[in-house]
Amino acid sequence: MSEPTQKYSITMPRDIADAARARSGPSGLSAYVAAAVARQIERDNLNELIQVAEAEHGPITDDEVQALRDQLHQARAQQTSDGKNAA
Secondary structure, rough: OOOOOOOOOOOHHHHHHHHHHHHHHHHHHHHHHHHHHHHHHHHHHHHHHHHHHHHHHHOOOOOHHHHHHHHHHHHHHHHHHHHHHHH
């Protein structure tokens, strides 16, 4: 079941609205904007978690970030190769 919706009036620059409308496809501008706002809320929540973790454990170094990115790339490559082998 979908969450109840409510109509809102928002103001945004015309060029952004035009670009969003052009990309929104069949789901429409409202769905496109709602998805963008949901992603921003997720990012804000993640940033808050990072701030709490860094306050408790210290800042994350660039080397640690790069190591995690490398692990992610390796996992994606493994998934891709596993998917090709399964077919």
